[in-house]
Amino acid sequence: MPRQILLGDEAVALGAVHAGLSAAYSYPGTPASEVLEYLVRQAGETKAFTAVWSVNEKTAYEEALGASFAGKRSLVSFKHVGLNVAADPFMNSAITGANGGFLVVSADDPGMHSSQNEQDSRYYVQFAQIPGYEPSDHQEAYDMAREAFDVSERFGLPVLMRLVTRLSHSRSAVETRDARAPNELKKGAGQDWILLPVNARRRFGRLLDLQAEMTRFSEESRFNLLQLNDKDRSFGVIASGIAYNYFREAVAADSAPPSFLKVSTYPLPERLIRELVGHVGTILVLEDGYPFIERQLKGLFGIAGKTVLGKMSGPLPASGELTPDIVRRALGREPLASLPASGLPLAGRPPQLCAGCPHADSFKALNKALEGVTGSNVFSDIGCYTLGALPPYNAIHSCVCMGASISMARGASDVGLYPAVSVIGDSTFAHSGLTPLLSAAKANTDMTVIILDNATTAMTGGQPTYGSGPGLLRLVEGLGVAKEHIRTIEPLPKHHDKNVQIIKDEIAHRGLSVVVAVRECVQEQRKKRS
């Protein structure tokens, strides 16, 4: 087969397609969006499977699980924090088990390039006690995705693949193989999927019984690699995922590199780890993300006679993304000779709202309406409009997780904060804003919710949205917000004064009001024109 140029995300997606994928679901989030972007394009061309942008990650997870229960191979993908949203079905699906092969793709963001935290999805693999993969390059991403469906069916469990930003958003060539046919539909079900305590206890027992076999699967995986240096028993390296590349880069010129174990599967391949640790005195653990392997290796008491190094005990920083330079230093190698930095003070160039962005006009109007009001009171949410936190707007005061703006404004209002204002985008509102607004409407909470309806999921590249246009207004009304306090504005400079007055009026109303700012994203407009 020819070599194809693929992003890491796309390599996973194509591996899934070639494994006989029947259905894929996701909610957009950097760095995972390109998994489903690719599948949507492919599905559009081949009609061979379903690929859907779901309303949120929990929904996506359940949709994929349903397809698996029906015997088909399915995939769900999201960014690491998306797995928090889907954690309820995720944890329980380890108990029910999967029927058709079920691959969960969770893309972590060490260094927080586009995220609120750098949580490490490997803890979820351990938490749910299911098999996991961590590819180090594009070929592995493709090969592991293919294999993961077989492993999922072998154990009758979901399998999680952990990606990191650097692999998700790196391109390289991948050799592909012939596609496998999709599974037949399997109808009917036993008691396994009904998690009444009587069944859940039995199923949890089965999951625990499988653990030893899962460790053997990991020990025997062709993706793990143990290489011992017989001449040097002082020092060895355990490297997982993309950190393995930085290690090999640093020792590429060595005639005999230090002993190393490449870890690519979970649960940890215990036998291989014992062999490496038995062979050397000092072990350096290289992993992008949290010190997941290092912590398990050391336990509470450490290993007698051995030194374990990594993020917990130097020489690697405990936070941020690994780089080839950091790993080189940790291995005690001199940095490469380089040109000096320019010495000029280089002005930073942070991201910002695009020229002509409707959010800019919404924030100008909101700022004007709140002029003279002091205190932290604009709860915001996740999307392009989070950039409203930066100058020149400085318009928002919180960004926690999807949908939190509405629930947090309600909580603040309940304890006496006035005005309590929430700012949320249309896609985020559909994702997690409906339930808190339902709750606030029931209580007629004294707060003002501003929904920025730009008719797309903009930050992640313009995926479809579920709560936009007239449908959004009907949704808001249906949730119980009084019709006279559902106001629409068009965020344009020419309407500034009028928009300021509407926002002021609704803030002055001592009950729940919703102001919907309707204007399409300029990036999406541009795409349609070209």
Next chain:
Amino acid sequence: MKQDIILAGVGGQGILSIAYVIDHAALADGLFFKQAEVHGMAQRGGAVQSHMRLSDGTIWSDLIPKGGADMVLSVEPLEALRYLDYLRPDGIVVTSSTPFRNIPDYPEVDKVLEAIRKAPRSVIVDSENLAKEAGTVKAQNIVLLGAASSFLILKEASLVGTIEALFRGRGTPVLEANLKAFALGQKAALGS
């Protein structure tokens, strides 16, 4: 044979199109490559960079270590400066002289260009005017690719072939403007 390039610019300037052309040319030339890029939040008018690695042997890291880059190729002069310490001591800077001023504290452009000229090897081209001459100011990224082309380990025919494949679908005027942009960039670099 290997070549490591830092591609730099501002979100929206077409860095990823340069990377696309280099990726496909590398594939056509039978080279290995890895190319790490930036998506998401930073793409909204922020500083973006892509690590582009080409080799006839195994490439391990997706990222280039500091001191490992053979070239900084930038569509914007301030962004070129940001990555000087990635260059090996005799590395080359190929950059546009056209500033992209979307920040209040943009330094004096003469000082920026002066700092770039302190690098042992530098090629500075007026991408804005060359792109206009080619027919569209949007083709500044391809002007820069043309300027870098003589220093790349890729075959010129592979680069030009990929540009044709990339722009063919957007109509003859766009295709021709980009081919001309490439040629003008190449000529400007050789004359500088």
